[in-house]
Amino acid sequence: MNCVIDVGGGLRGIYGAGVLDTCIDEGVTFDTCYGVSAGAANCVSYLAGQRGRNHKFYTEYALRKDYMSWEHFVKTGSYLNLDYIYGTLSNSGGEYPLDFERVADCGSTFYVVATDARTGRPFYFTTADMQQDNYNVIKASSCVPVINRPYVVNGVPYFDGGLSDPVPIRHALAEGYDKIVLILTRPANDYRQPKNDIRFARILFHSWPNAARALYRRAGNYNRSLEIAKQYEKEGRVLIVAPKDIGKMKTLTRDKTSIQMMYDEGRADGMAIKAFLQAG
Secondary structure, three states, X not given: OEEEEEOOOHHHHHHHHHHHHHHHHHOOOOOEEEEEOHHHHHHHHXXXXXXXXXXXXXXXXXXXXXXXXXXXXXXXXXXXXXXXHHHHXXXXXXXXXXXXXXXXXXXXXXXXXXXXXXXXOEEEEEHHHOEOOEOHHHHHHOOOEOOEOOEEEOOEEXXXXXXXXXXXXXXXXXXXXXXXXXXXXXXXOOOOOOHHHHHHHHHHOOOOHHHHHHHHHHXXXXXXXXXXXXXXXXXXXXXXXXXXXXXXXXXXXXXXXXXXXXXXXXXXXXXXXXXXXXXX
């Protein structure tokens, strides 16, 4: 049994899109996919077999004002229009519909990690929580706090899965997978610094205190999970696939050159996965 974990990372998530496009080209399959935030969008297109779909989203759709703008924030209280990306564009009749029928029939388990805004704890949605033209769980997993209001699914408000379980390696290990591919969007030796998390947690605390506490702990959680992954990588159970350098690329960058370079690097780095999975 094997699995892949894509931790997302805003527009840096195009690195994972490149990795998974190479997996499609190489005929690499996973028994389970874990997607966090943008990683969930990468995984669902991978499971649908729609090579290149996410590349278009990162390099074209995500740069539109319909998706990401302060004008939208003023109107709605959310900087990212998640309904546009994972609804208007992705639904039947949209510019690039998701082949959800193929996702539902692919035979792989799909976990979408989100954070319950009320408790600050992770929640692991599955394909069973999705339906044709209803991809709300991916919207919930991608809902960045402070710049977005929480996204409500079945009456429960959620934030980005990266708050509570930024690298769900422990969940995967508990499930007993023999081989785990971990896709990061920052270098493997780049440990998360808490400065920005603490600053945003202070703002979030006034409305969602438990989610703020999760955000406050995120850097430590990320770093501990990374250490666990490195330990198991030495034993041959985990393969960490990560960019060598992200330069000054930020989570919500609009630099198309940097975005394309990360995709190309992901495409190249993804070539290591097939041999890893086939190794005894």
